[in-house]
Amino acid sequence: MELLLPRRLISVFSIILIASSSAPCSIHAQQPYVGKATSNCDGNSNSVLGYTFNGLNATCQAYLTFRSQPPYTTVASISELLGADPSLLSQLNSVSQNASFQTDQLVLVPTRCSRSGTYYQANTSYVVKSGDIYLSIANYVFRGLSACQAIQAQNPNLTAKTLHPGDRLLIPLRCACPTKNQTDAGFNYLLSYVIAPADSVSLISSNFRVDTGKTLEANQLSEQDPTIYPNTTLLVPLRKPPSISQIRAPPPPPPASPPPPTTSPPSNGGSSSKTWVYALVGALGGGAFVLLAGIILFCLFFRKSAQKNKQKKDPSINSESFEAAEKPHEKIVEEESKDFLESISDIAQSLKVYSFQELQSATQNFSPSCWIRGSVYHGTINGDSAAIKKMDGDVSKEIDLLNKTSHFNLIRLSGVCFNEGHWYLVYEYAVNGPLSDWIYHRNSDHKFLNWTQRVQIALDVATGLNYIHNYTSQPYVHKDIKSGNVLLDGDFRAKIANFGLARSAGGQEGEFALTRHIVGTQGYMAPEYLEHGFVSTKMDVYSFGVLMLEILTGKDVKELYERFSIMSDILIPVLNEKKGKQSLVDFMDPSLQGNYPAELAIFVARLVDSCIKKDPSGRPGMDEILQSLTQIMTTSQNWEMSNSISGY
Structure with a gap:
């Protein structure tokens, strides 16, 4: 009995020792980086639900980053979205509480991070809008500060198929408190940084003046595999609260002052300035007269053209190919063409007027090798590709609309030609053709x-x-x-x-x-x-x-x-x-x-x-x-x- 008791005590002490030595491993462990699992709304990855509660404290001061986008571009709107104190947010970003941010500008957000079950999180709420799904709410609205699986877990009564405008969701934001290892090393705060496409661990660490190895360690990443993905969070360990100067690029140097203009002394007192005013008034008056005359000619021409083509079929469904060899033409048609070219050039300065010979040259005399489809040919004008389309009838509406609109997603009309009663419209060339x-x-x-x-x-x-x-x-x-x-x-x-x-x-x-x-x-x-x-x-x-x-x-x-x-x-x-x-x-x-x-x-x-x-x-x-x-x-x-x- 005297020998058995010590052995049992030794066994008990061994178990306690093993337990006590193994406990700090989970307490001191860093957080695993979640990776692309955030985009899988049907997965069951625990790490997507939040950062594990493994710090010394159940609650702590933490920080987030957010990239502003409409309608969340002001201190007030971002604070409301993320449940932050607007006065603290404005102070942290060195702006007033009425300030607005540029689209996609990085904003620092203070938050209170707390334990919720086995995870850390900062809670906020969001009212569902038309067209919202869990994935777009997580990745677009909250820019990756939450994950669709985490939002679904917090709102079990609302499935992805039963989201309706007006529903209020509880949103768990990804945050964490420092572990004992981190606090012992002097890191008192953790920042949940939302990764952008061009980011890397070393770049993020450099911006916040943190050793890259410490950031890798905080996220259980290695130098051999430091891969990170956009719209996911990376924990950045900080000794002090973050500063906007760490993420804001310094302003560019002011432009060099231009040399003072050289002016000649006025002769006859102020007579030169008066002469300049008279010249300006005269130029404006002459321009207005030319513009008015051009408009009158333009309208008269289109009325005549419309009457001549009244019996022709609807141009919108004209897709027949055409033979574009120039035929002997009447002097009257050519004169009308010249009148039109002169009148349209006055009111459409951005629209080039081509001669028919220029279009023939651009398309190798409308060669079959240049044919695209219907009545459209590919041409090369001054080294640039163009699409040249023959049209009959009144095309004034299309010319008028395209000439006074300018948008990247509307085909650009660059010029026109009128020959023998036919229109030729010259458009920008879309090399990959129709959808x-x-x-x-x-x-x-x-x-x-x-x-x-x-x-x-x-x-x-x-x-x-x-x-x-x-x-x-x-x-x-x-x-x-x-x-x-x-x-x-x-x-x-x-x-x-x-x-x-x-x-x-x-x-x-x-x-x-x-x-x-x-x-x-x-x-x-x-x-x-x-x-x-x-x-x-x-x-x-x-x-x-x-x-x-x-x-x-x-x-x-x-x-x-x-x-x-x-x-x-x-x-x-x-x-x-x-x-x-x-x-x-x-x-x-x-x-x-x-x-x-x-x-x-x-x-x-x-x-x-x-x-x-x-x-x-x-x-x-x-x-x-x-x-x-x-x-x-x-x-x-x-x-x-x-x-x-x-x-x-």
């Missing part, structure tokens, strides 16, 4: 667009339509949005083309006008236009919805109508809450081979469904669509970058 060539896969070279390119194209078209709906002198309706009228440049950015049917909506965005002249492309035309002749910007919204349906499925509108008499029927299986992702495989373009974020694809399908509603009042405006697609594009880019970095 229809890329989504139907009918050519031998099997052109292909990936997920992000498709979203960017949809975003570009929405941006262009939003411009003509809301930012021109009066709202315009394109009336013929389709894949053949969306052209792609060398970077696969989309340009809306063919404004032959465009017309003024005659009022504010969403208002209706009536017409009896129904023209357009079958399958894209809105029901209210076909049935009643109603014209409004919501027509373009419907056509845009059909266009997005083609982009998603890789099928043209005729093929879709062969399978579904009502366009929205194709979306029913995809939007089904239980069968959505299973039906998605059959719905999406097979050439994508599953390389797309399923959650976002369903989100886009919902957006399409809202665009093609029969009742135009139930469709969103292009401004709303643009906002949703901007979120989708940002999240898609992050998804693509995460996959490319990981070698997916």
Whole structure:
């Protein structure tokens, strides 16, 4: 008995010693970097739910970074979104409480980090808006300060399919308190830094004056594998609270002062300044006279041209090829052409007027080798590529619209020519041709667009339509949005083309006008236009919805109508809450081979469904669509970058 008791005591002491020696390992352990798991809303990674409670304190002062974007660009709006004290936030960023930040500017945010179960988090709330899904809320609204899995875990009664505008969500923000190892080393604070595409661990550490090894250690990363991903958080250990000077680039040096102007002394007192004023007034008066005369000639010419072509067919559906060899022409036509060239040059300084000989030279006398399609030829003018289109009839509306609008996503009209009663419009050349060539896969070279390119194209078209709906002198309706009228440049950015049917909506965005002249492309035309002749910007919204349906499925509108008499029927299986992702495989373009974020694809399908509603009042405006697609594009880019970095 005397020998057994000490052995048992030794065993007990050994167990206690082992337990006590192993406990600090979990207490002192750093936080594992979560990686790209944040974009997987259906996963079950514990690290995505938050940083593990392993510090000395259950609550502490912590810091976050946030990249401002509308509508969160002010001290007040960012503080409200992230549940921060606006006075502390303004003080930390060295700005007033009424200050605004530039878009994508890095903002430091103070927060109180506390234990919640087995995780650290800082809590805030968010009211769901139209089109929100968990992934866009986490990655776009909160810029990666939370994760979709974490938000779902905090709101178990609201599934991804049951989010509705007005729902209030509890949002767990990613934060942590220092471990014993960190405090012993003099690190008193942890900063949750949201990673941008160009960031690296060494760059982030350098900005905050922290040893890169300590940052790697804090996130359980190694020098051999320091890979980080955009829209995820990296813990940065700090000895002192962060300063805005650590993340704000120093202002550029002031420009050198220009040398003082050399002026000659005025002769005859102030007579020279008076002479200058007289000259200016004379020049302005002469310019106004020339402008007025030009407008009168322009209007007279177009009236004459319209009368001569009154019996010709609608130019909007003229896609026949043409023989462009110059024929003997009458002197009268040539004189009219010259009159037009002179008049239009006065009122359209940005629009070049070409001679027919210049266009012949540009297209090798309209050689078949330069033919693109229909009545469009590829030409080279002064070394630059151009698309040259022959048109008949009154093209004044298209010229007028394109000449007074300027937008990256609208095809640019660079010049015109009038010859023998025919118009030749010279446009910028979109080297990759119409979108229809890329989504139907009918050519031998099997052109292909990936997920992000498709979203960017949809975003570009929405941006262009939003411009003509809301930012021109009066709202315009394109009336013929389709894949053949969306052209792609060398970077696969989309340009809306063919404004032959465009017309003024005659009022504010969403208002209706009536017409009896129904023209357009079958399958894209809105029901209210076909049935009643109603014209409004919501027509373009419907056509845009059909266009997005083609982009998603890789099928043209005729093929879709062969399978579904009502366009929205194709979306029913995809939007089904239980069968959505299973039906998605059959719905999406097979050439994508599953390389797309399923959650976002369903989100886009919902957006399409809202665009093609029969009742135009139930469709969103292009401004709303643009906002949703901007979120989708940002999240898609992050998804693509995460996959490319990981070698997916």
